[in-house]
Amino acid sequence: NYIYGGQLPSDLDGTGVGANFRGAPPAGEPNFFMQFVDSTTAGKDKLLLFKFHVDWTNPTNSTFGNGKPNGNGTPIEIPVADFGLVCNGDQTVEDRNCIPQVDADPNADYSLPGMPDIGDYLDSIGDRLMYRLAYRNFGDHESLVLNHTVNAGPGDTWVGNGHAGIRWYELRSPNGMPAVYQQSTFAPDAAHRWMGSIAMDSAGDIALGYSKSSVSTHPAIDYAARLASDPPNQMTLGEGTIINGTGSQQDTGRRWGDYSSISVDPNGCTFWYTQEYYAGTGTFNWATRIGSFTLPICGDPQLSLSASSSLVRERSDFTYTIGVTTGQSPVLGATVSDVLPSAVTLLSVTSSRGSCQGTGTVVCNLGDLPAGDLETITLNVHSKAAGNLTDTATLSLSSPDPNLANNTASVVTQVYDPCVPPGAVVATDPTGDQTGTAQQDLTSVAIAEPYFAPNTNKLVFTMKVQNLSPAPQPNAYWYEHFSYGGVTWFVDMETASNPTTQTFNYGFFAPDPTTGVNTENVVGLADSGTFTPDGTITITLSNSKLDPDGPTPPPSAGSLISGIHGETRNLVGVLLVLADSTAGGSYTVSGNDFCAPNTPPTAALTAVPNSGPAPLNVTLSGSGSSDPDAGDSIASYTFYFGDGAPPATQPGPTVAHTYNNPGTYHATLTVTDSHGQESTNAASVDIQATAPPSADLAVVKAGPATGHVGQSITYTITAHNNGPSTATGVTLADTMPKNTGFGSVSSTQGTCAPRPHSQVVMCNIGTMGNTATVTVTLTLKPTTKGKFTNMASVAATSPNDPVSTNNTSSVTTTVSP
Known part of the structure; x- marks a missing residue:
C-alpha cells in the first residue's frame, strides 16, 4: 500500500545540438514520475518511480506504473539511505x-x-x-x-x-x-x-x-x-x-x-x-x-554528434549534425574531421563557419573561435546498404584543451532493408525479463515489405523470442501489435492444447459495446505464418486487410504505422496472462514499388569546357545518365568536383563550378533513381585548369653614385620580360627627384617624353615578347646639392604579372657643389 502524493515529473536537459551536447531519451522511452516514502520502519525509506507511457493513437494503451505487464499504478521501489x-x-x-x-x-x-x-x-x-x-x-x-x-x-x-x-x-x-x-x-x-x-x-x-x-x-x-x-x-x-x-x-x-x-x-x-x-x-x-x-572544466572545448534518425531505410537520405562549442575561453585552430561510414554517400556538407573538404573523411577548418561560441556542421548522406552504421567525429585544436575526452563522439544508425525480413527492428527487449518460459521471452519485433508481385502490398511481421525448440509450447500467444487508421491491430501465433497445431491470426482491439472493456477481436487468418526453433516467428498480412471498408485506406507508401510492439501471453483458464512485452516503435511504409525488381541507373558526366586557364568556369552535365527500368527515372544527381569543394546534390542534371587554381581535377557523378537506388558506377571526367597567362616584367636602373650641381647625370634603365607570355601595353615610368632638370631621354623601343607639370618621364614601350629587353637612357641635371633618389617602374596592361617585387628599381646619387 502506498500513499501517493507530491509526484514530480522528470524534466529534460540537454536536447538538441549545440553546447548542451546530450541527447534526447531513447525512442519510445516513457517519462518518469517520482516521489519519496518516509517509512517508520528503519531501512524502509524509499523512492518510488513511475513510468508514464502515452499512446497518442490509442490512449487506452497508455500506462502509468512500473512498465511491466499488469503494472499500472504500481511503482518501482528504490531503496535509499x-x-x-x-x-x-x-x-x-x-x-x-x-x-x-x-x-x-x-x-x-x-x-x-x-x-x-x-x-x-x-x-x-x-x-x-x-x-x-x-x-x-x-x-x-x-x-x-x-x-x-x-x-x-x-x-x-x-x-x-x-x-x-x-x-x-x-x-x-x-x-x-x-x-x-x-x-x-x-x-x-x-x-x-x-x-x-x-x-x-x-x-x-x-x-x-x-x-x-x-x-x-x-x-x-x-x-x-x-x-x-x-x-x-x-x-x-x-x-x-x-x-x-x-x-x-x-x-x-x-x-x-x-x-x-x-x-x-x-x-x-x-x-x-x-x-x-x-x-x-x-x-x-x-x-x-x-x-x-x-563550474570548473565544464565549458572546455567539446564536440557533439547526432543523427536525424536512429532508424533509417536503405536507399534514403538522412543527416548527421556536429556541434562545436568553445566554452569559457577562446580556442585556436579548430578543425573537425568526420569519418563517414562506408555504406553512405556524402551528398552535401555545410558549416556555419570556415570551409569543409573531403568525401569519405570530411575535414572542416573552423579557424579561431571566440569564447562561448557554437558552430554547427551538417552532413547530408545517402544510405547505400543495410547495417548498423557508425559515424565518428573528432575536434582538434592548436590551443590547450583541459579535457580531450569530450572531443570525440560517435553515433550509430540502424539502416534497414524493408525488402528483406526482418526489415526494420523497431523495438528490442532484454532477455530474462519475462514471467514465463524462455519461449515467451521476447527479444525483438520487426516489420518488412518484401516484394511479392505487381500491385501486391503485404507487411511481414517478425518476432524473436529466446527459442521455440523443439516446438512452441501449448496454450500460448505471441502478438505483434500496431496502430493504423486509429485502430489498434495485431497479428499473432496461437497454440492450442496440442502444441503441434499453430494458427496465425490477425484482428483488432475495440471497446466491448456492453462492458466498455478493450477487447480482442479476431478477424481471421493472416496470409501466412511460420516459426523456427531458434525463436523466429514470421507472419505475413496483406495491407488490404487493414481497414478494407473503413474511412482510412489500407497503408501505402508514406503511411505511418505506430505503436509497434510485442507481447506474449499464456492462457490460464479463460484469462490471457501477460508474460512479456517490448517497448514500441513506428514505421513508415515504403510501398510495393520500392522493393520491386530494380536495375540501378547509370551515371554519365561531361564537362564544358574541360580545360582552360584558371579561374576556369565549367558546366558539368549528367544529362546523359539513364535508368533502364520502364517508368523509372533519375531523381537526383550528386556532383563531386574533385577540388575539395563539398559535393552538390540536386534534381537537375547540370551544375556550374569554378576551378580557381591550376591543376588537374577528377570530377565524378553518382545518380539516384526514384526508388532510391544509387548508380553502381561513378561517372568521371578530368578537368585541366592551366596556369593563366603571365609575364614577369623586371626593371633594373643603373647610374653614378656621385655627381655635381649643374652637371648632367646619365641613368640607364633596363626592362626585361622574364615570360613566359608576351606582355602588351608595357609602360616604363621614371620619377625624377626634386631640384633636378630634365635633360634627354631615349629608348630602344617605343617613345619616351617627360610629362608636363610633373617630375615623371613616361615611356610607352608597347609589346614585349618573352625574354625581350628594352633599354632607356635618361639624362638629368641637379640644381642643388644633396642626395637624389631616382626611381623607375615597369607595368603592362596584360597579362598578369606574377612577381611584383622586381617591378621597381632606384639609384641614389650624392650631388656636391
Whole structure:
C-alpha cells in the first residue's frame, strides 16, 4: 500500500545540438514520475518511480506504473539511505512553519487574537520532492537528479527540534534497473537549508541551490556543487552565496517560495538559479533573485554528434549534425574531421563557419573561435546498404584543451532493408525479463515489405523470442501489435492444447459495446505464418486487410504505422496472462514499388569546357545518365568536383563550378533513381585548369653614385620580360627627384617624353615578347646639392604579372657643389 502524493515529473536537459551536447531519451522511452516514502520502519525509506507511457493513437494503451505487464499504478521501489522528515513531516498547518530566521519570536503565543498565523517561522515544504527532477541522457548512461528537505539531526526548528538539510540523489538507468548511483544529505553546519533545486550540466557536474537561514541570519540564497570526477556522495566544491537576505518574512501564511528552480543554459555549463529572498523585513513583499555560475572544466572545448534518425531505410537520405562549442575561453585552430561510414554517400556538407573538404573523411577548418561560441556542421548522406552504421567525429585544436575526452563522439544508425525480413527492428527487449518460459521471452519485433508481385502490398511481421525448440509450447500467444487508421491491430501465433497445431491470426482491439472493456477481436487468418526453433516467428498480412471498408485506406507508401510492439501471453483458464512485452516503435511504409525488381541507373558526366586557364568556369552535365527500368527515372544527381569543394546534390542534371587554381581535377557523378537506388558506377571526367597567362616584367636602373650641381647625370634603365607570355601595353615610368632638370631621354623601343607639370618621364614601350629587353637612357641635371633618389617602374596592361617585387628599381646619387 502506498500513499501517493507530491509526484514530480522528470524534466529534460540537454536536447538538441549545440553546447548542451546530450541527447534526447531513447525512442519510445516513457517519462518518469517520482516521489519519496518516509517509512517508520528503519531501512524502509524509499523512492518510488513511475513510468508514464502515452499512446497518442490509442490512449487506452497508455500506462502509468512500473512498465511491466499488469503494472499500472504500481511503482518501482528504490531503496535509499534512511532519513527523517523535518518539522514532524510538515503535514499540518501547526507543524509546517518551523524554519527559524532573524526576527522570529520563539516565545510568542500565536494562538492569541491578532497574532500572525503560525508566527514568523518559515514553511519547510518537507513533504514532497522539490522541483526539478532533472533528466540527462549521456549516451552510455541516463541520469536523474532530485532532492527534498529532511531532518539532518537535532536543531532548533519550531517543532520537532530538528535541523533542515537537503537530501539529494543521482539515479541511473531509470528505464532499466533504476538504482541510486549516489546520495547524501547536505547540512554542513547548524544553519537550515531547504527549498532546494538540483540540476546536472553537460559534463555530469551537479549543482544544488536552496534557501538558508538560522536564528541569527535572514534567509539567504546559497548553492553547493560537485564535479563529475569527484568522489561520490559529496558536494565537494563547498558552498557559495548568490545573495544574503537583509530582511525576514512575517505572517508567513504557511508559504515560503513555491518553489525554486535551477536550470542549465543552452551552453550546457552555466547554471541559472531563481529563488526568493527579502530585502527588508515585511509581509509578503519578497524579492526574486536570479543568479548564474559555471563550474570548473565544464565549458572546455567539446564536440557533439547526432543523427536525424536512429532508424533509417536503405536507399534514403538522412543527416548527421556536429556541434562545436568553445566554452569559457577562446580556442585556436579548430578543425573537425568526420569519418563517414562506408555504406553512405556524402551528398552535401555545410558549416556555419570556415570551409569543409573531403568525401569519405570530411575535414572542416573552423579557424579561431571566440569564447562561448557554437558552430554547427551538417552532413547530408545517402544510405547505400543495410547495417548498423557508425559515424565518428573528432575536434582538434592548436590551443590547450583541459579535457580531450569530450572531443570525440560517435553515433550509430540502424539502416534497414524493408525488402528483406526482418526489415526494420523497431523495438528490442532484454532477455530474462519475462514471467514465463524462455519461449515467451521476447527479444525483438520487426516489420518488412518484401516484394511479392505487381500491385501486391503485404507487411511481414517478425518476432524473436529466446527459442521455440523443439516446438512452441501449448496454450500460448505471441502478438505483434500496431496502430493504423486509429485502430489498434495485431497479428499473432496461437497454440492450442496440442502444441503441434499453430494458427496465425490477425484482428483488432475495440471497446466491448456492453462492458466498455478493450477487447480482442479476431478477424481471421493472416496470409501466412511460420516459426523456427531458434525463436523466429514470421507472419505475413496483406495491407488490404487493414481497414478494407473503413474511412482510412489500407497503408501505402508514406503511411505511418505506430505503436509497434510485442507481447506474449499464456492462457490460464479463460484469462490471457501477460508474460512479456517490448517497448514500441513506428514505421513508415515504403510501398510495393520500392522493393520491386530494380536495375540501378547509370551515371554519365561531361564537362564544358574541360580545360582552360584558371579561374576556369565549367558546366558539368549528367544529362546523359539513364535508368533502364520502364517508368523509372533519375531523381537526383550528386556532383563531386574533385577540388575539395563539398559535393552538390540536386534534381537537375547540370551544375556550374569554378576551378580557381591550376591543376588537374577528377570530377565524378553518382545518380539516384526514384526508388532510391544509387548508380553502381561513378561517372568521371578530368578537368585541366592551366596556369593563366603571365609575364614577369623586371626593371633594373643603373647610374653614378656621385655627381655635381649643374652637371648632367646619365641613368640607364633596363626592362626585361622574364615570360613566359608576351606582355602588351608595357609602360616604363621614371620619377625624377626634386631640384633636378630634365635633360634627354631615349629608348630602344617605343617613345619616351617627360610629362608636363610633373617630375615623371613616361615611356610607352608597347609589346614585349618573352625574354625581350628594352633599354632607356635618361639624362638629368641637379640644381642643388644633396642626395637624389631616382626611381623607375615597369607595368603592362596584360597579362598578369606574377612577381611584383622586381617591378621597381632606384639609384641614389650624392650631388656636391
